[in-house]
Amino acid sequence: MDEFGEAPLDPYAAPAEHDLETSLRPRTLGEFVGQQRVREQLELVLTGALRRGSPPDHVLLSGPPGLGKTSLAMIIAAELGTALRVTSGPALERAGDLASMLSNLAEGDVLFIDEIHRIARPAEEMLYLAMEDFRVDVVVGKGPGATSIPLEIAPFTLVGATTRSGALTGPLRDRFGFTAHMEFYVPGELERVLRRAAGILGVDLRPDGAHEIARRSRGTPRIANRLLRRVRDYAEVRADGAVTLEVARAALSVYDVDELGLDRLDRAVLNALVRSFGGGPVGVSTLAVAVGEEPSTVEEVCEPYLVRAGMLARTPRGRVATGAAWRHLGMEPPPTAPGEQPPAQVEDLGRGTLGTDRTE
Numbered sequence: 431m432d433e434f435g436e437a438p439l440d441p442y443a444a445p446a447e448h449d450l451e452t453s454l455r456p457r458t459l460g461e462f463v464g465q466q467r468v469r470e471q472l473e474l475v476l477t478g479a480l481r482r483g484s485p486p487d488h489v490l491l492s493g494p495p496g497l498g499k500t501s502l503a504m505i506i507a508a509e510l511g512t513a514l515r516v517t518s519g520p521a522l523e524r525a526g527d528l529a530s531m532l533s534n535l536a537e538g539d540v541l542f543i544d545e546i547h548r549i550a551r552p553a554e555e556m557l558y559l560a561m562e563d564f565r566v567d568v569v570v571g572k573g574p575g576a577t578s579i580p581l582e583i584a585p586f587t588l589v590g591a592t593t594r595s596g597a598l599t600g601p602l603r604d605r606f607g608f609t610a611h612m613e614f615y616v617p618g619e620l621e622r623v624l625r626r627a628a629g630i631l632g633v634d635l636r637p638d639g640a641h642e643i644a645r646r647s648r649g650t651p652r653i654a655n656r657l658l659r660r661v662r663d664y665a666e667v668r669a670d671g672a673v674t675l676e677v678a679r680a681a682l683s684v685y686d687v688d689e690l691g692l693d694r695l696d697r698a699v700l701n702a703l704v705r706s707f708g709g710g711p712v713g714v715s716t717l718a719v720a721v722g723e724e725p726s727t728v729e730e731v732c733e734p735y736l737v738r739a740g741m742l743a744r745t746p747r748g749r750v751a752t753g754a755a756w757r758h759l760g761m762e763p764p765p766t767a768p769g770e771q772p773p774a775q776v777e778d779l780g781r782g783t784l785g786t787d788r789t790e
């Protein structure tokens with residue numbers, strides 16, 4: 431933890447970071463780095479809608495935290511030139527909460543529901559009708575005397591964001607006309623994110639310094655920007671202010687960010703998997719207990735990146751450490767670890783399910 435009350439590699443924003451994030455958020459699709467496919471598709475959706483003069487289809491943004499979902503929701507409203515109303519799944523506990531939100535929308539507004547997979551059931555059912563027919567049925571009274579009053583709402587665009595698209599019900603998912611799956615960023619893209627942030631923050635970021643920070647940012651722009659601020663502190667206090675390769679390396683080791691950008695929790699998960707469970711397979715909830723974390727944190731925060739980094743494989747029987755994970759912990763992998771060639775029976779390798787990504 432540092433002065434923001436944040437772990438340096440936590441992909442969620444700490445409350446004290448919100449203002450800083452606002453200043454670093456891209457404002458237009460053109461400023462939004464990476465996610466080439468999503469950007470191109472979204473551009474078509476938005477341009478088509480603008481030409482027709484009607485609100486675009488509802489948009490679902492799915493992917494791990496810190497990849498730019500909230501930024502994209504704001505960009506969608508900005509590109510359409512409309513207002514953005516913001517709420518979240520957990521805030522919509524009762525259908526009435528959603529009804530009042532919906533009835534205040536003006537034509538063409540964008541309604542952003544963050545963490546939409548956590549919306550309560552009654553609100554979700556109300557949302558179906560709202561998304562499809564731009565009306566809701568408000569129930570007045572209780573028991574036999576209850577009546578349902580239909581209420582027209584202005585045509586709007588719903589933008590939902592979720593870290594767990596697998597947890598969305600089918601009917602809700604089906605009502606989105608466009609789903610964007612956000613991918614982890616490659617280091618070159620993160621370098622661009624960093625150069626942009628350095629420009630805004632006035633940091634003297636050298637190319638080799640940018641390269642090093644990008645490489646260790648877990649494929650996540652939010653983390654890249656945060657590491658930049660931590661490295662800048664180091665550069666100003668212990669060096670001449672310039673963020674060079676040497677400064678970046680020295681600073682990142684102070685903050686316990688390892689060579690691959692894995693943080694303490696990532697390493698704890700790998701350690702438990704390898705040392706306590708012989709490399710797996712083991713269920714995600716057992717792993718979570720072993721590292722003292724919520725299963726959802728392990729599943730939504732750690733796992734996607736560990737899979738992407740080739741350290742962990744999801745199999746039908748549970749999570750398995752790859753050969754690369756064993757080596758990263760300084761241990762020799764067993765020949766059965768995914769990614770290892772069993773010396774005797776090479777033809778066994780194509781067992782298929784290893785390494786496939788079942789969620790998302």
Ligand SMILES: Nc1ncnc2c1ncn2[C@@H]1O[C@H](COP(=O)(O)OP(=O)(O)O)[C@@H](O)[C@H]1O
Pocket residue numbers: 450451452454455456461462463464465494495496497498499500501502623651652655
């Ligand atoms: N494509 C991008 N280009 C530039 N900066 C980005 C991009 N995506 C995210 N960021 C930065 O990362 C921060 C977190 O992004 P955010 O949209 O809040 O992620 P999410 O909602 O997916 O958790 C933003 O404040 C912004 O500074």
Ligand SMILES: [Mg+2]
Pocket residue numbers: 499500501544591
């Ligand atoms: Mg967000």
